[in-house]
Amino acid sequence: MxxxxxxxxxxxxxxxxxxxxxxxxxxxxxxxxxxxxxxxxxxxxxxxxxxxxxxxxxxxxxxxxxxxxxxxxxxxxxxxxxxxxxxxxxxxxxxxxxxxxxxxxxxxxxxxxxxxxxxxxxxxxxxxxxxxxxxxxxxxxxxxxxxxxxxxxxxxxxxxxxxxxxxxxxxxxxxxxxxxxxxxxxxxxxxxxxxxxxxxxxxxxxxxxxxxxxxxxxxxxxxxxxxxxxxxxxxxxxxxxxxxxxxxxxxxxxxxxxxxxxxxxxxxxxxxxxxxxxxxxxIFYEFIPMETFGTTNQKAIPLHQVELNKNYAVVITTNSGLWRYLIGDTVRFTSIDPFRIVVTGRTKHHINVFGEELMVENTDKALAKTCNELGCEVIDYTVAPIFMKDKEKGAHEWIIEFKTLPSNIEGFAALLDKNLQTVNSDYEAKRYNNMTLNPLKVNVARTNLFYDWLKENDKLGGQHKIPRLSNERKHLEELLKMQLMHI
Known part of the structure; x- marks a missing residue:
């Protein structure tokens, strides 16, 4: 080492x-x-x-x-x-x-x-x-x-x-x-x-x-x-x-x-x-800056060119024969001597429908802070966009399974929205005076909803998990449908 x-x-x-x-x-x-x-x-x-x-x-x-x-x-x-x-x-x-x-x-x-x-x-x-x-x-x-x-x-x-x-x-x-x-x-x-x-x-x-x-x-x-x-x-x-x-x-x-x-x-x-x-x-590492990821300007850089506090998609070449392979994770460097990182999410698991560039790291942090402040506990969650329709503005829709419920779900949603703005300036800008985004919406999941979804999709145990964030509503709609069926 x-x-x-x-x-x-x-x-x-x-x-x-x-x-x-x-x-x-x-x-x-x-x-x-x-x-x-x-x-x-x-x-x-x-x-x-x-x-x-x-x-x-x-x-x-x-x-x-x-x-x-x-x-x-x-x-x-x-x-x-x-x-x-x-x-x-x-x-x-x-x-x-x-x-x-x-x-x-x-x-x-x-x-x-x-x-x-x-x-x-x-x-x-x-x-x-x-x-x-x-x-x-x-x-x-x-x-x-x-x-x-x-x-x-x-x-x-x-x-x-x-x-x-x-x-x-x-x-x-x-x-x-x-x-x-x-x-x-x-x-x-x-x-x-x-x-x-x-x-x-x-x-x-x-x-x-x-x-x-x-x-x-x-x-x-x-x-x-x-x-x-x-x-x-x-x-x-x-x-x-x-x-x-x-x-x-x-x-x-x-x-x-x-x-x-x-x-x-x-x-x-x-x-x-x-x-x-x-x-x-x-494993040989390369990194693609997320601001150019998926565009015609996308370019991978070697380790010695990375910068602090920028989000990168990870590219690996391995001793199992994966050559310049995109693993789908995003990381941020917190130190470059030595090279230390935090995992910020997945290249597919972020929400950027309205230019808010919301990463899993943001939602995890805001949710933990909100739960800490209100004395509640979470089992699992997922978030998807509410798309703009006619003159109606967009928003983010959450579904959260609580272990310990907050006493007031509207107050919880308002505090979560506020905490999210403190950890993501792009989200804050879009939320300013409800200019682009309306306040987020929280659905309370019934007990075992996420477990049942994973079971139905043959994903019980091991390393399986539901995507935290998505740019589309497929997983959220499936969960809401299962929630209604149970009622």
């Missing part, structure tokens, strides 16, 4: 050259003549930025057993990712290099960073409660596909299973509603010192655990629990609820940023929401 902290650009440049060298005799390597690319300028000019749809034909060839297509070593595993805005499944190639030098390496680095910052930790005196994906591994054409977490659990070294709970058998169970009680039955017997998983699904598991045991908080079950490693969705809307579940001042929260495509960043400081970009995991 010290090497890439000291020489970030040299490490990234060398990594890019090594990736090109490894794949020069693959189908894609010959197509773009990787063997003659010696610097970033040539690489960026010759190899186009790609989406999953662009690479899908080559990925499908590999899934059917063809090798040396995108990467020079055999690809046997594919991480199945539904993509939250696209119903069609994606199958992300996972090489043995990516397993060892990215995902497993990151797990070790995460523990090292945590232990380095917390020298009195008793982490290894107990077990880690891991909440993996809900899909089993399916064999197909001698290649395997499933949730990334299932692939990682299936391939992890034997010593790692000894320090984890529940067992691999339970972790890999396919049906979420059968799996939940099975996890609880196994884990309440264990000395759990750490937890790892997506905040929204972990919250479901932990609340069910309290319900099953009749305990007041989780420290009554696992008194030695000291840290929760979380990622997948923003932690902000859930932070206060977790503090009640683990009511001790020195309980730690560590954020990670990983996906089916790779492991990208780790929180390297206590009590910080900034993530250290890990530059030696076989």
């Amino acid at each position: 010290e090497l890439f902290l000291k020489y970030p650009h040299e490490v990234q440049e060398e990594l890019m050259c090594n990736l090109l060298k490894s794949a020069e005799n693959t189908v894609i390597g010959k197509k773009y003549d990787f063997s003659s690319i010696k610097n970033y300028e040539t690489f960026s000019e010759r190899v186009p930025v790609s989406t999953y749809e662009d690479l899908e034909p080559l990925i499908e060839e590999t899934r059917k057993g063809a090798q040396n297509v995108l990467w020079n070593t055999p690809i046997k595993w594919f991480a199945k990712s539904s993509g939250t805005t696209n119903a069609k499944s994606k199958f992300i190639p996972v090489s043995s290099e990516a397993l060892e030098n990215c995902h497993y390496k990151a797990s070790k680095d995460l523990l090292c960073l945590y232990l380095n910052n917390n020298e009195n930790s008793q982490l290894f005196t107990g077990k880690s409660l891991r909440l993996g994906g809900s899909k089993q591994l399916y064999e197909d054409n001698n290649t395997f596909f499933g949730d990334l977490s299932a692939i990682l659990i299936d391939n992890m070294p034997i010593w790692a299973e000894f320090s984890s709970t529940p067992s691999n058998k339970v972790s890999l169970m396919g049906d979420w509603e059968t799996k939940l009680p099975a996890i609880i039955n196994e884990t309440i017997q264990e000395n759990v010192t750490s937890l790892a998983g997506v905040p929204s699904w972990m919250m479901v598991l932990l609340n069910k655990t309290l319900e099953t045991t009749g305990k007041q908080n989780l420290l009554d079950i696992w008194p030695n629990a000291e840290v929760y490693f979380h990622g997948g969705v923003s932690f902000e809307p859930y932070r206060e609820q977790y503090k009640k579940l683990f009511p001790k001042d020195n309980f730690s929260y560590y954020e990670i940023y990983n996906a089916s495509e790779g492991f990208f960043a780790i929180q390297d400081l206590n009590n910080s929401n900034e993530l250290l970009l890990m530059l030696d995991y076989g």
Whole structure:
């Protein structure tokens, strides 16, 4: 780590050259003549930025057993990712290099960073409660596909299973509603010192655990629990609820940023929401400024050209054969020495119908602040635009499932609107005197509405989540329809 902290650009440049060298005799390597690319300028000019749809034909060839297509070593595993805005499944190639030098390496680095910052930790005196994906591994054409977490659990070294709970058998169970009680039955017997998983699904598991045991908080079950490693969705809307579940001042929260495509960043400081970009995991990074994203002026830049506090779409080249691949996430740099980021949302999950450029980071922050001020708690939410019609102005429409309701929903909506204006000046400008946008509208979701939507769409458990923001009303309309049907 010290090497890439000291020489970030040299490490990234060398990594890019090594990736090109490894794949020069693959189908894609010959197509773009990787063997003659010696610097970033040539690489960026010759190899186009790609989406999953662009690479899908080559990925499908590999899934059917063809090798040396995108990467020079055999690809046997594919991480199945539904993509939250696209119903069609994606199958992300996972090489043995990516397993060892990215995902497993990151797990070790995460523990090292945590232990380095917390020298009195008793982490290894107990077990880690891991909440993996809900899909089993399916064999197909001698290649395997499933949730990334299932692939990682299936391939992890034997010593790692000894320090984890529940067992691999339970972790890999396919049906979420059968799996939940099975996890609880196994884990309440264990000395759990750490937890790892997506905040929204972990919250479901932990609340069910309290319900099953009749305990007041989780420290009554696992008194030695000291840290929760979380990622997948923003932690902000859930932070206060977790503090009640683990009511001790020195309980730690560590954020990670990983996906089916790779492991990208780790929180390297206590009590910080900034993530250290890990530059030696076989991933070469580029960034597209969001102000030009999707336009004819779109241009990717290397790490050494990024600026502080600007939103960028992330482009990666990986040791699994993804070449200049758009992962769909947006990040903002909070530091460039070392390179630290916060995840601000998805390229598809923002609202910019009226020029307000609303990011998930804005809504998470405003919602957490509002809940804090009014003493209420949120389980899930989504937001969509109300389009202008005739002389009627536009607005944003929210649907929120509360764990603890505010005493006055109109007052909640007004405060949320005000807090949103303080975190996003573009939204504030459009809301000024109701010039372009009317005040936001809040619908209170019935209990389990989001859970039922995910179940109906076969997205229970694992890393699945409903899009927080959308430029169109499809998800919101589906939720409102389900809400009415239940009534």
